Amino acid sequence: MANSQVIKVALLGAGNVGSQVARILTEEAPMLSERVGTEVELIGIAVRDTSAKRHYEVDSSLYTTDADALIDAADVVIELTGGIEPARTRILRALTAGKSVVSGNKALLAKHGSELQAAATKSGAQLSYEAAVAGAIPILRPLRDSLAGDTVTRVLGIMNGTTNYILDQMDTTGAQFEDALAEAQRLGYAEADPTADVEGYDAASKAAIVANLAFHSEFTIDDVHCEGITSITADDVAAAATDGYVIKLLAICERDGEGVNIRVNPTLVAREHPLASVHDAYNAVFVQAENAGELMFYGPGAGGAPTASAVLGDFVAIARRLVLGGSGVPEYTYAQLAATPMNRVVSRYSVGIEVDDKLGVLANITRIFAEHGVSIQTIRQTKSKNASGEGVSSIRIVTHRASDENLRKTMAVIDSLDTVREITSVIRVEGE
Amino acid sequence: MANSQVIKVALLGAGNVGSQVARILTEEAPMLSERVGTEVELIGIAVRDTSAKRHYEVDSSLYTTDADALIDAADVVIELTGGIEPARTRILRALTAGKSVVSGNKALLAKHGSELQAAATKSGAQLSYEAAVAGAIPILRPLRDSLAGDTVTRVLGIMNGTTNYILDQMDTTGAQFEDALAEAQRLGYAEADPTADVEGYDAASKAAIVANLAFHSEFTIDDVHCEGITSITADDVAAAATDGYVIKLLAICERDGEGVNIRVNPTLVAREHPLASVHDAYNAVFVQAENAGELMFYGPGAGGAPTASAVLGDFVAIARRLVLGGSGVPEYTYAQLAATPMNRVVSRYSVGIEVDDKLGVLANITRIFAEHGVSIQTIRQTKSKNASGEGVSSIRIVTHRASDENLRKTMAVIDSLDTVREITSVIRVEGE
Known part of the structure; x- marks a missing residue:
């Protein structure tokens, strides 16, 4: 792309984030053009209903219901509609034609990310989605x-x-x-x-x-x-x-x-x-x-303006690459690691148990933890009376690291005890 | 650069960070090659004394005192020597020849950054220096x-x-x-x-x-x-x-x-x-x-390994761009803003003053602040006796936002008062 050319931007979606992106593309066009190195132009916004009220009003002739025609006329597509379809088909249409895409669609990326990335890699287009995770935070x-x-x-x-x-x-x-x-x-x-x-x-x-x-x-x-x-x-x-x-x-x-x-x-x-x-x-x-x-x-x-900031950061990086030439950097999934089954996952646990206030109950519970290979770090017992005047003990146990499977088996046995009224909570402990 | 080629890396410096970079380039070569998309090879390390002890020992034949020859043989140069010269001349040598450079040299970049960036832009080489600021933190x-x-x-x-x-x-x-x-x-x-x-x-x-x-x-x-x-x-x-x-x-x-x-x-x-x-x-x-x-x-x-992480992040990004083709992204200094003179800078201040414990002293001081247009937010006065048994007041004043110039003039007048023993501190307040 020569420096004298205009980079034409298609925006899909005019919701909370989309409206903010439209606003910045409009109001900050000179700044964005300086940073990209050539003129940047918002050529249209695909929406379901062109007459709906928006958070930010742009020139109404920009709205269209024909997303495909808009994509075909653009150099870069910004997808902010959310949901799987028609977003997936539209992004694939753009990437297959070698048009780079910015998306904030986390559900789509978490489900079909590798299909989209493969289409981008094949055509040399770029696919960026900083806005899909943690809003404005560059992560x-x-x-x-x-x-x-x-x-x-x-x-x-x-x-x-x-x-x-x-x-x-x-x-x-x-x-x-x-x-x-x-x-x-x-x-x-x-x-x-x-x-x-x-x-x-x-x-x-x-x-x-x-x-x-x-x-x-x-x-x-x-x-x-x-x-x-x-x-x-x-x-x-x-x-x-x-x-x-x-x-x-x-x-x-x-x-x-x-x-x-x-x-x-x-x-x-x-x-x-x-x-x-x-x-x-x-x-x-x-x-x-x-x-x-x-x-x-x-x-x-989250929030319209912060998320729009992430979208436009991706857009400027993509547009500068278009000006400079050279394809997008594909993601490298060479490691091909597998997801660990949950039952093998190891962590610490905090467990709340409500039991009858009787001698030997606590000893029995700690024995069951030990039998399942779950080591206890701390125990705290609080005694009270319930509404019926019966003695009740609340036990809070924090474990050392144990597998999810062993912890679940431990809790199943404890849950079956006559002296146990309720397992009130099982929460993992992290951050050491 | 074709995918079958090797990316040759020259390392300048083998100090705390340089040794860690050498270690990672050596031990993690397969991982780095996967991420870059082609083989990566550390071809030499320029040092002043090839026989010195290092934090991490690599193949001793890698050490050389001939930095220029090493640069000329490399595709990418990593400069971790520090100081202005000979680092500046060596980086310019590399950039002028179209070889991309990673540097962690903050003193050099703060002094001659635009000269180096201009050389990179001219030849289409890349210049990156994430390690120069805040170690491993991507900023x-x-x-x-x-x-x-x-x-x-x-x-x-x-x-x-x-x-x-x-x-x-x-x-x-x-x-x-x-x-x-x-x-x-x-x-x-x-x-x-x-x-x-x-x-x-x-x-x-x-x-x-x-x-x-x-x-x-x-x-x-x-x-x-x-x-x-x-x-x-x-x-x-x-x-x-x-x-x-x-x-x-x-x-x-x-x-x-x-x-x-x-x-x-x-x-x-x-x-x-x-x-x-x-x-x-x-x-x-x-x-x-x-x-x-x-x-x-x-x-x-700071620290060898964290800073090396930042250096190698820059290196992988540069090397991937070499593999993909297309020039580096130049910095855009289009805004050309000027640095504000310090006397015009506006901030809040916390001021400590030690005065004679006499009636009217505090009133006099607050009047001087007002006369200079410096508005006071809080005053705290603590009375005590000094070693000679005389009554002393410690006054702590936090101001609203004021210009550096007005604050300095205020303090000069206060310093000249007979009843003022010492201005103990003047510290800015930030973060609102």
């Missing part, structure tokens, strides 16, 4: 490029702002999950149907994308073990606080022998750990690498 | 690429691990500067001659490099106003703690009207600010951008 480029000469061993991320807001509220105000969720909905942090956030699916998509880049292998969302936060109670949060922990929903990708363990689960994080002080709807990603040591990246994980 | 690539579609308004960085260690020790143990420095020297965090660290020169080089990339303009170390930490006392640290602050040596680059203010100075940072909890010798860089909002990057700011 994919650092993993892909900055740590390209290092070996990542573990990534621990707070990658969903909604659940972090809810858990932070529960920690700071003592609220129950339902009340904190309602507050998050009132403030616009959580959607009317909060399932994707609170069940951990949103974070799981991001974990799959991060694991690909961190471990140079192909993983999809189907490789991610996922537990949400709906069962976390105010009691769990209070018990964690007593022991010096805070509960966070972490996306965890860690090298594990010859495989990689990828999961999203509520986690006890020690108060001194940098992730413990990530409040409100902020995101943060903690990366451990063999030579670099421990790095952390922190910032707003 | 230059995020500023240059991830935020390429955004407008950075301010960067606040803890970019010198030695001074952060000293100030952190003073804050947590109450130590005096001299004792904390001695401890840092004992632990190897500070050199026998600590001048470059404690006077802020090291951080000033990094500030100049960061300002270039953040504001797309050409700045050198001569544009950086620099104050070190040698005058910070245990009393200053204790007074800061009383008011809810911690003292950090910050490198600050901020957009200021039509210019950019670049400075390194001891700074009061509120305890709640993310930079306040950066302990020991860790570094962190806090970035504010118009759309992204507030981002923070945190990690080890």
Whole structure:
């Protein structure tokens, strides 16, 4: 592409992030053109309904319902529609024609990322999606490029702002999950149907994308073990606080022998750990690498303008490459590591058990842990009377590292005891 | 470059970082070759004395004193010697011949960065130097690429691990500067001659490099106003703690009207600010951008292996571009902003004054502040007797935002008062 040419941009989608991208492409066109090295022009915005009200109004002649024609006329396509179809077909249409694509579509990338990357590599087009993980926080480029000469061993991320807001509220105000969720909905942090956030699916998509880049292998969302936060109670949060922990929903990708363990689960994080002080709807990603040591990246994980910043960073990098010539840098999945089955995953656990307040109950429980090879680090027992006036003991046990399988077997046996009233919680402990 | 070719690497320097780079290039050659897409070979290491003991021993035939011949035989040059010459001449030799260069030489880049970048742009070679700022923390690539579609308004960085260690020790143990420095020297965090660290020169080089990339303009170390930490006392640290602050040596680059203010100075940072909890010798860089909002990057700011990780990240990116074809991405200094003169810089101040304990002294001082247009936010007065039994008042004033010029004039008048015994400290307050 010669310097005298214009780079024509097609935008798919005009939602919260799309409107901000349209605004910046319009208002900051001179700045973007300076940085790219040639003129940049937004040639159209594909939407389902051209007459709908938008967050930011651009020249109404830019709106079109014919996404394919728009893609065919463009040099670079920015996809911000979300969902699998028609986004997948449209991105493949662009990449196959050698047009580079910026996407923020985490669900699509976590499901069909390698198909899209293969299409890009084949045509020499570029595919970038920094906005798909942790909003404005640069995390994919650092993993892909900055740590390209290092070996990542573990990534621990707070990658969903909604659940972090809810858990932070529960920690700071003592609220129950339902009340904190309602507050998050009132403030616009959580959607009317909060399932994707609170069940951990949103974070799981991001974990799959991060694991690909961190471990140079192909993983999809189907490789991610996922537990949400709906069962976390105010009691769990209070018990964690007593022991010096805070509960966070972490996306965890860690090298594990010859495989990689990828999961999203509520986690006890020690108060001194940098992730413990990530409040409100902020995101943060903690990366451990063999030579670099421990790095952390922190910032707003969502929102129209921050996510648009990530989209436009990718766009400028892509457009400059178009001006300079040379193909996009393909992802290198040479390592081909496999996802570790969850039952082999090893971590520490914090377990809450409610039992009859009788002699010998605690001894019996600790014996069952020992028989299953699960070593106990600390036990705390609190005695009280229940509503019927019966003596009840709340036992909180924190284990040393144990396999998921051994822990589950232990808990199954304990659950079957007559003296055990309820297993109130089983939460992993991370961050040592 | 065809895929069947070997990428030949010349390493200049075999010190702490150089040895680690040599180790990784040797031990991790298969991994690096997979990531680059072709074979990578370390062809030699230029040193002053081939027989010296090294941190990591490689094949001794790799050592040479003939740096020029080594450069001429290489595809990519990694410069880790430090200092201005002969590093500058050698890097120019490589870039002029179209050979890409990775450097960690902050002093050189802060002084002659634009000359080196111009040589790279002219020949289409690439010049990368992530290791020059904040060790393993990816900060230059995020500023240059991830935020390429955004407008950075301010960067606040803890970019010198030695001074952060000293100030952190003073804050947590109450130590005096001299004792904390001695401890840092004992632990190897500070050199026998600590001048470059404690006077802020090291951080000033990094500030100049960061300002270039953040504001797309050409700045050198001569544009950086620099104050070190040698005058910070245990009393200053204790007074800061009383008011809810911690003292950090910050490198600050901020957009200021039509210019950019670049400075390194001891700074009061509120305890709640993310930079306040950066302990020991860790570094962190806090970035504010118009759309992204507030981002923070945190990690080890020095050390052989972490810095080598940054060097090799740059190397892999450069080598992949060689394999794929297309020239390096030049820096874009289109904005050509000027450095703001220090006297026009506006910030808040914390001022310590020791005065005679007499009626009217405080009223007189507050009047002088007002006359110079410096608005006071808080005043705290502590009365005591000195060794001679005379009544002494310690006054601590925190101001609202004021220009450096007005503040200096205010303090000059106050210093001339008969009732003023000493101005004990003048420290800027940042981070709101």
